[in-house]
Amino acid sequence: MEEKKLDINSVIGFVLIFGILMYMLWQNQPTPEQLKAQEKAKQEQVAKESKATKQDQTKVVTPEDLSATGLTDSLKLANLKNKWGAFAYAASKASPNQTVVESDLLKLTFNNKGGYLSEVKLKKHTDFNDNPIYLIKDNNASFNINFGTTDSRILNTKDLYFEPTVTKNGDLTVVSMKLKVSETKFLEYRYELKQGDYMMGFTVRSQGLSDVLNSSQPINLDWDLKTYRHAQSISYENRYTEVVFEYEGGKDDYLGQRAESEDTGNEVTYVAFKQHFFTSILLADTPFKTGTFKSKNLVQNEDVDTLFTKAFSAKFPLELAGGEINKSMDWYYGPSDFKILNKYDRNLDEVVPLGWGIFGWINKYMFIPLFAFLGSFLPYGIAIIVMTILIKLLMSFVQYKQFLSQAKMKILKPELDAIREKHKDNKMKAQQETLALQTKAGASPMAGCIPALVQLPVFYALFQFFPSAFDLRQKSFLWVKDLSSYDTIAELPFKIPFYGDHVSLFPILASVAIFFYMRLTTGDQMASQPTADGMPDMAKMMKYMMYFSPIMMLFFFNNYASGLSLYYFISNLISIGIILVIKNYILDEDKIHAQIQENKKKPKKENRFQKKMAEMMEQAELQKQAQQKKKK
Template sequence: MDRNVVIATILTALIMFVWLWWLAPPPPPPTTAALDTLQEEAGPQEVLAGEDASPATQEPLLAGPLHDTLFAAAQNGQARIITIETNLYEAQLSTKGATLTSLRLKKYRQYDFETPVQLIDTTKPGALSLVFTTPANHLVDTRALYFQTNVAADTLRVTESPVEVAFEVPVGAGRIRQVYTFAPDDYEVKLRVEQVGAATFSTIEGYELVWNGGVPFAERDRDDEARHSGAFARSGGELEKITLDRHRTEEKRLAGQVDWVAVKNKFFTAVIIPSGETRGAELVGERLGDPEEPFYWEDYAARLLMPRPEDGQVDEFRLYLGPMEYFRLARYDLGLYDMVDYGWDAFEWMTRPLAKFVFIPLFTLLGRLLGNYGLAIILFALLVKIALYPLTRASFRNMARMRELQPELEAIREKYADNPQKQQEAMMKLYREKKINPLGGCLPMLLQWPVLIALWQYFQQSLIVRQQAFLWAQDLSAPDPILHLPFKIPLYGDFVAGFTLLMGLSMIIQMRIQSASAPSNPQTKILTYIFPIFIFAIFNRLSSALNLYYLCYNIFSAIQQFFINRALEKEKARAAVDGQGDRRAAQKVTRKATKKQGHKKKVRSRR
């Protein structure tokens, strides 16, 4: 039990340290003087996309002498909105920029359970744009150009077959053409980009296909969602990303072939997948304020760098605009699901395969069979306990034999109190003689830790349990408050989560059952109450699915311990009775032998 106390204490300290590091406040924003210095170092830049406003609200504007030549036909016009309605989403396209200005998912709601999830930052003039530099060194953003379209209706319903929406704009002697293809039952949107006479309006460097703005937040806990948001790319078989959990600004540039670029929040993503060669990619992120502040803002941009196309060449892209659903993303076979963070690198080799090949298929199956993911979590906890039962039973037997050795171990400690090496050698010799493994009680704990760590990460960002209700919990992917506090406690929050409270109580009961058959140990008694308090404080803001699993796991463990303890007590009592019977039989044999020997002596004396 002393060894278990040490292990549990070390684990508690480790969890607290990692948790405090994870939630540490980010460095303060740069001062005005520092920003002025950076701007002076950057120097002036001539840009055709206006930058006189913050990135969240900037409106691309054309300025410069090229207006009367290349862009004369595209400078003026009236923006027209075309609505595309499919079975999965409702999208809006604007003729100004030939860009997506809105995409609302029909099957997913924000934290209020009413507002559809929006994948596009509507504070911007559009999500997609082509950006290129003219031979005169002006930067052009197509969101500032007015396109013509082949669609006469303002609303298109895509219910049976794919529908194309084409946009075209003249640029000098050339033109730019963009064609979107929408499918009725797919989150993928195809995009074709054709540039006729590109050499006349762009440099040899080519152009950028940019997703402007990250995916807007959709969950109540903005702090948690910010930690799972970012911009991503895959290059050379490796995932590259930037997140703003510890920095105000971040940028990353990649060269060469890029498989895809993307932005995502906790549960939803927008991905651009090129079909041809690329020059590289850029990921840019910037944030203002902190998640608890009302003006908090977070912005990302994912830029796919493309070579300048030849006349007649068409660049094709696939856009995935939808949920982080594993089976949908796995169809691309491009590692898109790697954007989901499964914890620290030291554990990801273990947690990611468990999530992809065990948790996701199993919970999907159990949820469909039982019709409720809360029941699926309970059944999964039971299956884990059943699978570990042989090891758990062996562990308790080993611990029971260790308890019987306590007097002999204590005698060894007293005998070699001044010689730790001799003390250790004597203890190991005693273990070998009794055929006891002093670490045998830790084996079930070591085997279940990978599952516990993987579940910790999985339930925090599992789309499967998002907004799935169970008992009083409305959303198993979020905490389940049963009491709101009038104040906020650091690291704990301003509410009491129901499953977390029950989990702490179940842990106290389990530890009391475990220590009931153990020798009295003041450290163990203290740990019985302190450890659950630590866990209760840490887990209060985590998902209710995770706390429900731990609650059920503790309950099943307590039941298992109770019956194993009873079985061990019965075996011990049976052994005592058998031992007493053996002693009586031995005494009877001894008496018979003594009586027989006395009879022989009498016979010899008579002779």
């Protein structure tokens, strides 16, 4: 084996490399001036770190700030305690992330900071521009519990960090948001979401916080919401956007449409922030002791496109039981649909404005079931027409009575005129003889008024029904895209006061039909009025109404739901047809005249009302005569 010898070239190479390294070290050594500058910078850094440490002991530090520093966990916790006290543990484990869960109807996003819903999307519905319906989005809502602690702090849950946990069991999804003092001591928001349900269980409870919560300080639950615009007409949607609440075991009230309004209630079981066709409701299993509600109109100018319509707020006190919070509630985020709300059997149908008293009953037990039945197999526009025909046929008997009374008064008109002429200087005597003649003939103006009054509840109930019918929303018919909104056949380059910047066809058709209907009815009414002293005030008013009513219809309904205008158009067309049939084929004036003459021959027994009226007129006449004698 050949013995290795040291290569002279290698030796020279190592010497050269060593020499170069030594030269570089010598060349790069700091000068005395550089050494002084480094020493000064080192002293400044030490002083700065010392100052920062002192500031950290008094400065309010957020979890986000701490996560960006290199401080130890113990120092982080010490700093957080300066602000959050017992809840520093929760802040130290804070996560700014969001928690998202979904059902077939809802997509819910929970904000870990505050533990509340930061986004609610209704998956089955869109707005007038085909955008998804969001009831909560982009910080338009806030949910907060304000409470005091035993270490003299006032905290808000919306500023604190909750730890989320999501569990699923079949169709049930449970979201638990815990605000922790420790692993065994916490405040929890528990949400229970079911498939196929807009109602979500919600519980606020605490565990082990009896030594943290200050029982002498009020604990308030605050809920705020700015309502998004979802409909084509801002004014129309805003008219039906309001706060509704139930109190004292079933009573309900609302805040109305003022620019700003406020109200309170005792034993409150729910509050609804209603947005015409959609609503957000907070319900309590056991009533809140009191509730304070506020509403503010955010639409300053309806000509300007707007994002929000109203701002709502509700405040409730929470009570401690054994030093702990335990309140079972529910959230409802969904349509303002009578059928859906009514199935919960919690009086939520009052959120839908169907009218008070008899008007609401007619809608609940007659029109809603009838329309649901027709809509189950007919297009909704056709269902409105069929429903209108059925209602008009049902009321045709009332109309017959009304026109029969008008026909009798028209036949008696010559005799009534003669009475007025005979006693033109004694109006009281003229009224007495007029009443006596009408009684004998079996004709009375009241007989024509009563049928009109009978129709009034039906008329008003339908006026409430169509704007509240969720089934009409985004349903088309002929040229109408949405029966729950106005139809448009032309856009105007300017806005007409009280009318708008568009032309709707159904209000025009309804106005024309109303004009001809009133021309038929007021013509007979005016013909039956006595004319001895010229046209009386009543007849003049009828003539003015014949022109004023169609104009009012044209302006008032231009921005209303086209389904309502369709109803009035069809209703008045049918009324015109019924009038023509009654006048031309059913009523025979000769027979009516002969019947009146027979009635006049028979002794007519006055009813109690007629006797009372005759006595009052007679007493008034005697008093008048006595006063005239005194003057003489």
